[in-house]
Amino acid sequence: MAIIIIPFPFRKHTDKLREIQVDADSLADCMKTLIKKYPGISSIQDHPDLLSIFINGKLTKAEWNTVSLTNEDEVSLIIPIAGG
Amino acid sequence: MTQLSQINQIVLPQSKWDEIVSHCRRKLAGEFLAGESKIRRAYGILAGTQVNGGITINRVLPVKKNARSVEPLKSYMDTVMKKYAKPSKTPMGQRGWITDPLELKECYEACDKEDLQVFGTYHMHLIPWEDDPLRDTPTVLDTVLAENSNLFTFIIAMVDESKPSIRVFFEGKLAEEVPLIIDH
Numbered sequence: 001m002a003i004i005i006i007p008f009p010f011r012k013h014t015d016k017l018r019e020i021q022v023d024a025d026s027l028a029d030c031m032k033t034l035i036k037k038y039p040g041i042s043s044i045q046d047h048p049d050l051l052s053i054f055i056n057g058k059l060t061k062a063e064w065n066t067v068s069l070t071n072e073d074e075v076s077l078i079i080p081i082a083g084g
Numbered sequence: 085m086t087q088l089s090q091i092n093q094i095v096l097p098q099s100k101w102d103e104i105v106s107h108c109r110r111k112l113a114g115e116f117l118a119g120e121s122k123i124r125r126a127y128g129i130l131a132g133t134q135v136n137g138g139i140t141i142n143r144v145l146p147v148k149k150n151a152r153s154v155e156p157l158k159s160y161m162d163t164v165m166k167k168y169a170k171p172s173k174t175p176m177g178q179r180g181w182i183t184d185p186l187e188l189k190e191c192y193e194a195c196d197k198e199d200l201q202v203f204g205t206y207h208m209h210l211i212p213w214e215d216d217p218l219r220d221t222p223t224v225l226d227t228v229l230a231e232n233s234n235l236f237t238f239i240i241a242m243v244d245e246s247k248p249s250i251r252v253f254f255e256g257k258l259a260e261e262v263p264l265i266i267d268h
Contacts, residue, residue, distance in 0.1 A: 005192075007188075007192060008192055008195070008201065008235075009202070009233055009234040009235055010234075012088075012234050016085060018196060043232065047160065049157075050156075050160060052186075052189075054185075054186075059185070059186070076189055078185045078192075080151065080182050080184070080185055080188060081182070081205055081233065082180065082183070082229040083127055083180070083181050083205055083207045083230070083237070084180060084181075084207065084223050084226045084229060
């Protein structure tokens with residue numbers, strides 16, 4: 001099970017949960033499963049360029065379906081915060 | 085736990101207000117920490133705890149890096165700012181703030197570790213405008229950038245640097261101001 005860390009502003013979509021465990025072989029599967037379970041979080045993809053994904057602390061820019069996940073991989077999703 | 089949009093009061097301890105003001109004044113004075121973007125503007129994150137429909141700010145996390153010139157964030161900000169920012173003498177590329185993803189991740193981790201919730205961001209307004217001489221309200225740009233953020237926008241009005249003031253708006257919306265108490 002990979003562990004997805006949900007960024008604070010999006011926890012309203014995951015019943016306030018910080019971590020979600022997902023059974024997935026790839027990052028693409030992981031995101032698909034997450035959104036299926038918590039549809040509200042799909043808005044995290046509204047601006048794909050803004051979404052940063054860290055796997056075990058390292059930023060990945062690879063295509064999601066090329067990124068394999070193993071048990072206990074930690075996937076952190078980050079959308080930057082902006083102001084005027 | 086109450087949804088943030090339903091919060092009816094925010095308490096800011098005097099010590100935390102002092103931290104915010106110190107951050108703003110330090111940046112204005114052009115004193116920068118190691119690794120900090122050399123910009124005379126302050127941006128930060130506020131975290132705390134929620135009790136009975138209100139929240140208390142327990143932690144001020146000044147943001148060091150402005151990723152405004154880093155792609156693809158630069159293009160996003162340029163597009164939004166061209167559309168919504170009020171004309172200014174300051175070049176567009178020097179306006180606006182967007183957090184560095186790694187710094188934000190570390191900030192979230194620090195808050196999780198301390199069992200604190202991230203409630204919002206703060207930034208300062210300096211220049212008086214004809215239609216907003218105190219500059220204590222969100223701009224159209226502030227509102228657009230905070231849209232659907234599920235965060236509060238804390239505006240630090242520093243038109244008179246010796247008399248800073250603060251107001252809070254859910255998702256930067258003028259109509260959704262939340263009463264704020266500075267707790268002495």
